[in-house]
Amino acid sequence: MARRLDFRDHRRDLDANRYVYAVVSRRARGLSIGVNLNPDKVCNFGCPYCQVDRTTPGGPSRIELGAFASELGALLERASGELWATPPFDSIAPELRRVADVAFAGDGEPTTPPEFPAAARAARELRDRLAPGVPLRLLTNATLFHKQKVRAGLAEFDELWCKLDAGSEPYFQAVDGTRLRLRRILDNLLLVARERPIVIQAMLLTLDGRGPDDAEVAAWVERMSEIVAAGGRIDHVQVYTVARKPSDPRCGPLAPERLEAIAASARRAGLSAVVYA
Ligand code: SF4
16 A cells, blocks of 8 residues: 555554554644554565565454454544543644544555455444544555455445556566566556546655656656546546655655656646645
């Protein structure tokens, strides 16, 4: 999955949670409730920019759905009142004291665990009951969209934020650290984008001091244009770069003006693009 764009706040009263955490998001203007279905820290990508600390061992792979649902339900219930009077949440600016979203964005690809569809259904039901109107989002690398079971889980979400960091096979494998084929990701994105609009998230960065060159950016834009030409819908493209120190020291941030130029390339192709510098 793609990492959240915002910082994670390890607050003590959520430390006992295994699956649910909270992030204050100025961009989303509120509290973003995060779901981590990958406590084992296993991912089918190995992005060099990944911020998951894999120097320490992860937890068990099996998801205890009852525990997950009770963590999420408890936090959503608290967020309807008492939470904002409790430290450290009482220090959040008044205008940010709202739940902005519930987002599956864990320490690996969230669609991987066999429990994903059931967890998505549980989250949807809890959101409907306790926080109606709050968007339920999935941040994903789209590698498993071709699986029926995963597609059933996708249906529970209001928004799908799908990673697409590259337009050529060699760059894809370098920047996402995988031997999976870019073609599979593109086919999967099209499969789902033909059914409903998707959001594309692109992490653009320097590797060994060099960012994606113009040919790579053109290929990336072309891949998205191909999705649209084949009947897929892309709601918008989010362009962002590394904000915190990644585990791989080869990675660095792209300059804001380069991010803007890349977003402009996407816009020239008719896509809506937003830069998060
Ligand atoms: S998809 Fe990449 S960034 Fe996300 S958890 Fe996996 S390795 Fe990390």
